[in-house]
Amino acid sequence: MRGIVFDIDDTLYCRQDLLVKAAEDVLGVRIDDWREFIRIFYEKSDVNMAGLESGEVTTRETNGWRYEETFRIMGLPFKHGDGCIAADVYLELQSHMFLSENMKKALDAFASDPYTRLAILTAGESKHQWHKVDMLGLDKWFDRANIIVTGDTDFSKPDVRLCRMIEEQLGLKPDELWMIGDNYDKDITAALDAGWHSVWLNRRGLPEPERRADIEVFTDDELTDILISNRLR
Numbered sequence: 001m002r003g004i005v006f007d008i009d010d011t012l013y014c015r016q017d018l019l020v021k022a023a024e025d026v027l028g029v030r031i032d033d034w035r036e037f038i039r040i041f042y043e044k045s046d047v048n049m050a051g052l053e054s055g056e057v058t059t060r061e062t063n064g065w066r067y068e069e070t071f072r073i074m075g076l077p078f079k080h081g082d083g084c085i086a087a088d089v090y091l092e093l094q095s096h097m098f099l100s101e102n103m104k105k106a107l108d109a110f111a112s113d114p115y116t117r118l119a120i121l122t123a124g125e126s127k128h129q130w131h132k133v134d135m136l137g138l139d140k141w142f143d144r145a146n147i148i149v150t151g152d153t154d155f156s157k158p159d160v161r162l163c164r165m166i167e168e169q170l171g172l173k174p175d176e177l178w179m180i181g182d183n184y185d186k187d188i189t190a191a192l193d194a195g196w197h198s199v200w201l202n203r204r205g206l207p208e209p210e211r212r213a214d215i216e217v218f219t220d221d222e223l224t225d226i227l228i229s230n231r232l233r
């Protein structure tokens with residue numbers, strides 16, 4: 001028996017493209033260095049994740065602030081308030097988010113395998129993350145009881161207690177579990193601390209860390225290849 005645990009954002013679907021597109025729409029410019037844009041935007045996410053999870057600030061406020069910080073640092077032309085408008089556009093774009101055909105294929109195969117249990121561990125505000133579960137139609141493959149949103153718990157990624165919750169929920173031991181995630185400091189660190197296997201989707205080509213994931217891939221296609229070729233054992 002094995003358990004495969006997915007992060008949602010930028011793992012099950014590609015969120016980066018939507019974030020950059022929303023900014024381009026609002027500012028009316030093209031952002032050529034999108035990698036740098038995403039790097040700064042994500043760096044800012046760590047600053048107020050705790051407030052988001054506790055419900056002190058909303059996803060809209062947080063994203064608006066992150067956008068304006070990123071605009072400022074990158075020297076992009078903006079006026080105060082554009083960040084929240086971009087956050088609204090991003091939310092609208094999210095209603096069109098989808099799983100790739102290859103990801104669906106991989107999930108179909110896992111869901112029909114009697115020796116595989118699927119789960120999700122996602123960070124953020126409860127309502128916002130559950131909305132994504134619905135938008136992406138994840139119910140088709142994931143039992144809702146096996147979906148953990150950190151905003152519904154007292155813990156934040158990479159707290160190993162989140163991994164223990166999943167082990168208990170799935171009835172599996174640490175070495176039977178795989179974490180699939182794009183964020184090294186959150187997803188992969190949690191897996192390493194918990195004694196799980198892991199696949200790191202290193203979208204931004206960050207340098208190799210000291211403690212390595214079992215498998216490292218760089219693109220969505222590489223990730224779905226790994227999932228479909230059944231190398232997780």
Ligand SMILES: [Mg+2]
Nearest residue numbers: 007009010182
């Ligand atoms: Mg992610």
